[in-house]
Amino acid sequence: MKPKHGAAVTSVLVVEDDRSSREALARALSDVGMEVAVAGSGEEAIDHLRLSPADVVVSDVMMGRLSGIDLLSHVEAHHPDTSVILVTGHGTIDSAVEAMRRGAYDYVTKPIDLDRLELVVRRAHRRQSLLRENQDLRQELRRRFSVAGIIGQSVVMRRVLEQVEQVAGTNATVLISGESGTGKELVATAIHHNSARAEARMVKVNCAALPESLIESELFGHERGAFTGAHRTRKGRFELADGGTMFLDEIGDLTLATQVKLLRAIQEREVERVGGQTPIHVDVRLIAASKHDLKQAMLAGKFRDDLYYRLNVITLHIPPLRDRLGDVPLLLDHFLALFCKEHNRTIRGFSAAARAKLMTYDWPGNVRELRNLVESLVVTARSDEITVQTLPDGVAPHRESPLLQLPMGRPLEHVERLYTLRTLELVGGNKSRAAKMLGIGKKTLYRRLHQYGVDTGEEAPSAD
Template sequence: MADTYRVLVVDDDAAHRTMLNTLVGGWGYEIVDADDGEAAVDAVRAQPVDLVLMDIRMVRVSGLEALERIKTINPAIPIVLMTAYASVEMAVDALKKGAYDYLIKPLDFDKLRLTLARALEHIRLRAENRRLKHQLAGGLQAPDIVGSSPAMVRLMETVAQVAVSEATVMVTGESGTGKELVAAAIHHNSPRRDGPLVKVNCAAITDTLLESELFGHEKGAFTGADRRKEGRFVQADGGSLFLDEVGEMPVSMQVKLLRVIQERELTRVGGEETLSVDVRLVVATNRDLMKMVRAGTFREDLYYRLNVVELKTPPLRERREDIPLLATHFLARFAEKNRKVVDRFSPRAMDLLIRHPWPGNVRELMNTIERAVVLARSACLDRNDFAALEPNPGDGDPDTPPGAFAVDVPLEQIERDAIVNTLASAGGNKSEAARRLGITRKTLREKLKRYNLASTKGK
């Protein structure tokens, strides 16, 4: 092994302990042993231990009591318990007290080897996750960005370079790839980190209100304007302004945004006073803005003003090696959030996660893990916990080739199903769903209303 892990074997049966020492040591692990729970606690205090393999029933101090005491010394150590007495209640009690897993004697040696490897891989991933958060791209402050793939390392190296500048940055990439997190990393690692980071989703605000939202308005400027309102540019003064989904901005607003960028000043809606603003602009889009420029729906001069530096967030299918790290990161977050004792994936579950295409990218992975944690019935997430990711053999004829259409189904039903499924894969993001369907966001809204789907959540 490249790294030798130290395993503490605890059993008051000398013959069984000797057998385990020989077996586990033969798999490449460094072995220390103890003949009682009290001795196990002393061993953990005396030296670093990576994993504890311990019998439950021992004469002086039981494995359950030793487990609780070891967890107070080092709660990160995975503890695998063994017993000759199968008991569901005892297993549940052990898992509640922090056991990593529970094995029945006589041991299945293949299962024992797999359990030890899985537990040690789990702690390796946690350590790697912490290391990457600290070291990725030279120690950037980006705690929510996880990944060690070449694509992510290149991205974060560029973030580190542009963060210290005042350049306007355009973050591009598919929906759900973490563009907002990249924008936050740029701000929090810039000289403006002590100033505000103000975020605006251009697709979530109606065209008529977007100007007021960005630039503010005077009292009486329009119906309902009963007081003066400062816009997001003024709120972000001295800091950074993040404009998400900037490709959804109407052309009339693009002209006004261009002026503010050029002049660094603005006027509130219904006002005459000119206000100076000092804002670092970061924008994001999942659309091809150059294609929109050629189509006449996005101003070319604004495009070049915004695209001083372009950062492209890679889709998850191009960084599959990051999936175990991301999955472990989300598992820890949602287990704590939902107060669930869930701390690992089975090899079959992780294999399924790695192989899934993830059309909704990291956002889809995150939602999938949270749903699995909330519904989990054990400490280990298995393939059954991700049944929604499995190909459904009941959907149509199994001999139907990929890309074939269902027959004898009303066209409206096919269209409705396509909209529902695309919205789900886009994580509920209506702008992204419209892009994938090849229609405008307005057309999508009309179809949602037509099929009584208007209440579907999403931007």
């Protein structure tokens, strides 16, 4: 073997109870530029790793009290960034294969082909480096493409994030539109927390949840005796939000009569309590949201045109999740980390096939549905990986859906992504078969999957 130049130095721990074999392996790996340490037993290896972690452990399977497979279990639990390669005789190949199922990177058989051993060690190190880079990249993406919990790397969500940052520092009224579950309240909260009013209160009102008979009292307050049951004077939400931000969710559900009073509060910066006659000055920044098309409601006579134009100073539209499926991997990773911490669970992540399936789902409940699904999967998980088989039938029917049931009227890029991911799902995540079915090379498939945010967990081939 000849030294390889230009590559990162690989640190290797050789674990072998036979001294001559241990020294031969150490010498061979050292000769090709690797940093090599040795241990004569599994116990000695554990002590060494505690003080000096290695990129790769090369261990014999058959040793004294602590076998190579026992050592593998320890490394998996305490040194997840270290790859394990097992050395086995022909009679113990079955146990080595079983060890691979339990997390070993690979195995080599005796007598050892030193060229193959070097290749396997370098591949193992490269894979760990890629996994670390991928993890760092995900953290960077979460940092770059999130504002106060809003997560997205798609073009449309980056535009939303830019708008949030632009309008937060102003005092302008903001109207947020989008389907239920897209995160309108989260966007409103982000605007408030990044504004000059961040230290003041943000008062939230769901207009759809309040009965018509109470909405005016809730918003504007009431005087004692204003109506049956009004035993004391009560401040309304506008007064409580004085100096801060008022968020009116589902503003389209307000009655026309209430809309008149709301318009006055916005224009005159004052409210009048129910049963009162004295105007009360309020300094409130208003953020409103609706899942309905307020312009259509205005044209239909259900929403006042003067209020609509007063609200329509700055508009933000939050797209449904089905129109930004490229954000699904980021959201999956974010909520997985969140709920693993909350419920004290350890889950490595989603399999490639599970990610592909979740990126072909339409998400009618949007981000709220995805969040609830991930929490359910974390709580009920029986292994350290979420696979297609663990997904509920509503998201992943346990049957082969027709591959060509693709949506019409969508951009070609969307259809290509959907077709690619459904093909990968159909073959159970086998990328070689998927590439063959799609009529493209594996390198092209890996490039597409990278663009879609699907972590393959493997190094892309150098050529098709």
